[in-house]
Amino acid sequence: MTSLLFQSISITLFLGMMFVISVSNAILMKKISRFEGILHGPLVSVLIPARNEEKNISRCVYSLLNQDYRNLELIVLDDSSSDATLQILESMTSEFSNLRVIKGEALPEGWLGKHWACHQLAREAKGEILLFTDADTVHASSTVSHAIGVMIGEKTDLLTAIVKERTDTLGELITIPFMIHSVFSIFPLAIAYGKRFKSLAVTSGQFMMFRKQSYLSIGGHEAVKDHGVDDISLGRLTKKAGMKWRLYDASDLVECKMYDGFKAAYFGFLKNYFSLFDYRIIPAAFVWSWMLTLDFFPLIVALLFIFGVAIPESAGILSLISLTLS
Structure with a gap:
């Protein structure tokens, strides 16, 4: 007893x-939408790696090409999809002049697939600002303008954000919110925002906005090419370099359908969870x-x-x- x-x-x-x-x-994690949006500013390159995303890619691309931010290019890399992803993307290029579709190159030895795709996208980008996001996300029309307002106003090198995770099945509802809850209740932003703990950073690959010069200075995805969780590793490298990393709330601007069903959510969670511990x-x-x-x-x-x-x-x-x- x-x-x-x-x-x-x-x-x-x-x-x-x-x-x-x-x-x-809850106090420190500010909503991006509360910052004043900027409609005209530096060129933003929105970068999307896509593999077998025929169910999601149209909604994602249309949401990003209908942003109220004026100076934007969208580059989508098709990573050897076996479904209709590439055909859907190519049919959209005639409709939008600021959309570029590229085909992924063969995976070199020592690289993980998504990391290599993001590296190729960054190599093609012309913008001063790089926004990495996933093909299963949907963005409100003011997402980029608000995020640029934060980047410029807060002088941030890496802006990452928690997005709304859509859960359509009971299995997804059981697993996916646990990930968000873990970050929100265990990870202390008050300590992480300080300079003492250089490796204390949480970053979401669903929304990573870098200043391009900052991204290149830490080595980009090449520096984390074999790390299980590239977003976490890039956040840590940003902090270790003495640059400004911040985590925001974009749940009212960006929605993501991370997994389809309990099985996919369970194995996806296990993969990301164990990679956090190397x-x-x-x-x-x-x-x-x-x-x-x-x-x-x-x-x-x-x-x-x-x-x-x-x-x-x-x-x-x-x-x-x-x-x-x-």
Whole structure:
């Protein structure tokens, strides 16, 4: 019973810390849409790697070509798609003069696929600002103008953003929000925005806006060509170089359909999760076990307490508090 009480105290304290971090992040993670949009500014190159995206590519491209920001080029790389992605893109080029479609080159040794695609896109870009985004995103017409307003106003080298994750099935609803919750409640922006912890950075590949000179100065995607999570690694390199990285909220401007169904969401989550730990099993398993304990232990103890099972009253009360905090 003593160990049960100790466990309840530990979890309550940890969840209390998560609550404080969440409140702090809610204050610091500003919405991009609250910044004044800029309609005329430096050339922005919007860069999209696409592979077998026939279901999504039209909506994504149209949303980006209908931006209110005037000085924009869109480059889409078809990465050897086996579906109709390339044909759809080529049919759109006659409609939009600022759309370029390129075919991906063969993957060199030592590179991961998406990283190589992004490297080729950056090589083709003419803009002073590079916006990397995914083919399964849809952007409000003012997304780029607001983001440029942030980049210029806040003098940011890398602007990344949390977007709205669309979940259409129960399986997606179970898995995808957990990723966002983990970042929002565990990652302390108040500390990350400081200069002391150089590698403390979270970056979303769904929305990465770089100053091109800053991107090139850290080595671009070539510097992370074999890293499991390129976006996280690029964010860390930006901070280590002493440049300004910031995380914003673009959930009211950008929507993403990350995965299709529970199976895709589960395996996609596992891939990204383990790569955060450089594929080291022990630390990854420890953190995973602790997160499961946080989720289920207070619920189990609280239910035992409610149904009159003989446990310390303090443990039951702490578990109820933990559930409230979570």
